[in-house]
Amino acid sequence: xxxxxxxxxxxxxxxxxxxxxxxxxxxxxxxxxxxxxxxxxxxxxxxxxxxxxxxxxxxxxxxxxxxxxxxxxxxxxxxxxxxxxxxxxxxxxxxxxxxxxxxxxxxxxxxxxxxxxxxxxxxxxxxxxxxxxxxxxxxxxxxxxxxxxxxxxxxxxxxxxxxxxxxxxxxxxxxxxxxxxxxxx
Numbered sequence: 001x002x003x004x005x006x007x008x009x010x011x012x013x014x015x016x017x018x019x020x021x022x023x024x025x026x027x028x029x030x031x032x033x034x035x036x037x038x039x040x041x042x043x044x045x046x047x048x049x050x051x052x053x054x055x056x057x058x059x060x061x062x063x064x065x066x067x068x069x070x071x072x073x074x075x076x077x078x079x080x081x082x083x084x085x086x087x088x089x090x091x092x093x094x095x096x097x098x099x100x101x102x103x104x105x106x107x108x109x110x111x112x113x114x115x116x117x118x119x120x121x122x123x124x125x126x127x128x129x130x131x132x133x134x135x136x137x138x139x140x141x142x143x144x145x146x147x148x149x150x151x152x153x154x155x156x157x158x159x160x161x162x163x164x165x166x167x168x169x170x171x172x173x174x175x176x177x178x179x180x181x182x183x184x185x
Contacts, residue, residue, distance in 0.1 A: 020050075020052075021048075021052050021054070021055050024049065024051060024052040027044065027048075027181075028052075030042075031167050031181065031183075034167060036168075038168075038184060039183060040182070040183050041180050041181065041183070042180065044178055044179040044180075044181070045177070045178050046070065046071070046177075046178070049070050050068075050069050050070055053070060054068065061088060063088065064084040064086070064089075064090075065081050065082070065084075065088065066081065067081055067082045068080070069081075072176050072177070072178070072179065073174065073176055074176065075115055075116055075117070075173070076114065076115045076116070077113070077114055077116070077174050077179075078111055078113040079111065080109070080110070081109075082107050082108070082109060083108055083110040083132075084104075084106060084107045084108075085108075086104040086106075089104065089153065108133045109132070110130070111129075112127070112130050112131075113127075113128040113129045115128050116173070116174050118165070118172045120170065120171070121164060121165050121170055121171075122162050122164055122165065123165050123171075123172060124161065124162045125158065125159060125160070126159075126160055127146060127159050130142055146159055168184045169181055169183060169184070170182045170184040
């Protein structure tokens, strides 16, 4: 029994001591504490972003999402996960009618592609496409999904509308090799 407890504790400490997660979190902490020198640019590699997501996404969405990962492109990123939308709604305390519950229940592969425009302390996250299993949603269908599913769960989210960046951030840029965050001069 002691060996099992020791093994569990050891495996937990390995997860908590992920150097990629720690490096990404240290950069975010420095930005939040405004300890990054003016005019500096911080780079977040895909490995750091994915390590951070493995720890933080389950904290934000404890039920209904697993196997999260991100792929970066030029001014765009795609996030992948296995999602159970019914569990996600229930975790947020949302009631779901019988028919909607039957449509939403079960795990499905999910991908979400966003495009980012950022400059002069402002940012716009454009939701380009959502794919659930083999069904692709974009355009008016995507707008409907945002209004009826996403925004009720995350009412403070800013999708397709500009918002001010905080923490003295001037801009955020996505490239295949890294996400860069530039601090105002």
